[in-house]
Amino acid sequence: MSVKKYQGHAGGWGALKSTASHLIKSKNIAKNIKNLLKTNQEHGFDCPGCAWGEKDEPGRFRFCENGAKAVNWEATSLRVGADFFARHTVSALRKQTGYFLESQGRLAEPLVYDRASDRYRAITWQDAFELIAKQLNRLENPNQAEFYTSGRASNEAAFLYQLFVRKFGTNNFPDCSNMCHEASGIALKQAIGIGKGTVKIDDFEHADAIFVFGQNPGTNHPRMLDSLSHAARRGASIVTFNTLKERGLERFADPQSAKDMLTGSATKITQQYFTPNLGGDMACVRGMVKVLLARHQQAVKENSAVFDLDFIEQHTQGLDTYLAKVDATSWQQIEQQSGLSKAQISQAASLYQQAKKVIVTWAMGITQHKHSVATIEEITNLQLLFGQIGKKGAGLCPVRGHSNVQGDRTMGINEKPSAEFLDALAHTFSFEPPRAHGHNTVEAIEAMLAGKSQVFIALGGNFVSATPDTHITKQALSRCKLTVNIATKLNMSHLYPGEQSLILPCLGRTDIDMQASKAQFVTVEDSFSMVHKSQGVVDSNTDNMRSEPAIIAGMAQATLGKSPVDWLALSSNYNLIREYIAKTLPEFSNMNERVNQRGGFYLGNSAANYQWHTTTEKANFSRHDLPQDIVPASIRALSDNRIFVMQTLRSHDQYNTTVYGYEDRYRGISGERDIILMNAQDIKDLGFFAQQRVDVTSLWPDKVERKIVGFKLVPYDIPQGNVAAYFPEANPLVALTNKGDLSDTPASKSIAVVISAQQQAQRII
Incomplete structure (x- = not known):
């Protein structure tokens, strides 16, 4: 192990060197250089990494260092099939690292677990589908099955998957959203009526200040640094709250800037960098509001105002109750919980007050706490006080993880679907979908552990490694009658099979997807509600792999027959899937035509248009107490x-x-x-x-x-x-x-x- 303080900046030559090393490691250098040039491009594929959006700027590379790693990792020429398991038992592989498992290459053929030999062996696709159908159809209740989804799945795959599962009879949709931005969706839905961010990527070009909470874009979504560096260079104030000092948020050299690369210069990203205690962000924001409230009260005495009173009067409710909570919160509690002084918090408040247009952005440093929903509602309160929603250069911006995790939710991957969505599904497909709430990820693990759920099907992801209480999750999967993993690579989840287990190899984002002799494209939705095309370009040995829509259709046809649709017909032509999406979701009307527009199309945001789909038909100020203690x-x-x-x-x-x-x-x-x-x-x-x-x-x-x-x-x-x-x-x-x-x-x-x-x-x- 080597530990040496990093003195350089984020991006720059270090990022290019790392990209080159991963190109070499892929053992597919020439093809992967070509692949990178197609990443996030108009006639290419969407990066399999993060959900950060793209500006329409022709002639620029549209991949970052970590995006290049993802592409190289997926587009390897190495393959894993039954011959690999002839050399390795499952028990022996459990002693390996996740890095070792995935570095063996792409899964090459469908596999079934043989308990007697403790190995996977080959199985035909049809036999695999029949095994799944047999196990599903013998369940006493559809709610005994869990259908997990990774955020990497396309809109087409996600829509087909939820249709199959709801026709089967359950809303058990544990998915990766449950483990990352669930709090964002819940908080924003309660506060402003829609569980998505209100900004577009162009808003970053107009913001006077950008407040960044609980995230490390230099590692987790490096393309965001391009937006932040442009904002910093034109004079926007960037204020960061993050428990760790992260280099990407301190200074950044743009690998596409000749000046940065030739001179070794870099852009200072953050004007003020605050390091609160873990879980202390809500106290930071409450403190900022307390400072600003005192200034507002003084301004009112002088016949002026700090808050946007017109916006508050016209668009919000609950102000007085919230401000009473702020008044009642002591500075002692704010300082103790946040780990920051009143002077530091006042400095942040001043930077906020000086800006006419403010974006507040956050990620999982905010969403993975007991009081995450309350924290995000507190952030929303701050923005509502100043009318910082619905105008250019201002708004709320949760930064999602996987590149289509937001789209999956839009498509109906949700254990608590809205009545409106279920009504639309019933109207389009002439069946009554289940109305009872299903299991989220934690509830699914508990149900499998208790023997209440007996089948687990994962559309992507690495459930064992992603979930909490690792050893309990392993036990839960092992108690199932059947586990099915649809994946591009071997991972730890495949090594904890149920009584029966299948690994089904799927195409990745980079692969050419041929269906009925025609190359297909899929669509994804980024963090800014933009829907755009993604079409693989890699022509390699994928003969016994299938696309996610084709695998879902195969399972559905074997389980349900041609009800309520001809599944195999849909999987042979993704335009047909998109036609059904357009019929079910009004914001996707004319989807096949609109997605062919350069850059795709914008779904819109009701809150950004001052349409508040809340129970009060206004934006709601929340009124939470600060937690008594982060550790009770x-x-x-x-x-x-x-x-x-x-x-x-x-x-x-x-x-x-x-x-x-x-x-x-x-x-x-x-x-x-x-x-x-x-x-x-x-x-x-x-x-x-x-x-x-x-x-x-x-x-x-x-x-x-x-x-x-x-x-x-x-x-x-x-x-x-x-x-x-x-x-x-x-x-x-x-x-x-x-x-x-x-x-x-x-x-x-x-x-x-x-x-x-x-x-x-x-x-x-």
């Missing part, structure tokens, strides 16, 4: 040792559960993933030293021991009392019931832990 007294009582708050995060060589390598360049760490980032003074106070191996135990009021062992301490610029570790290695510490209020999102950024000297040499596998 009942948790603190479980240990006499010093308690830290831990968050899980990604390394730079990682996207979600996929690890591309062992280089966390911007944090200066390489060669190791079992690490704990910790304040140097905290390390000293515990009597420990840098790179000492420690054990970490999480605290939760049940009888389950949650522990990771043999992790190295790495001194880092993080507030005292806070620590961080990589995901998914630290997921065993996240209790299944440690989840967000209203959202049920795992509280992976608020884990109470104690840290002790290593007691055993053997690490948990």
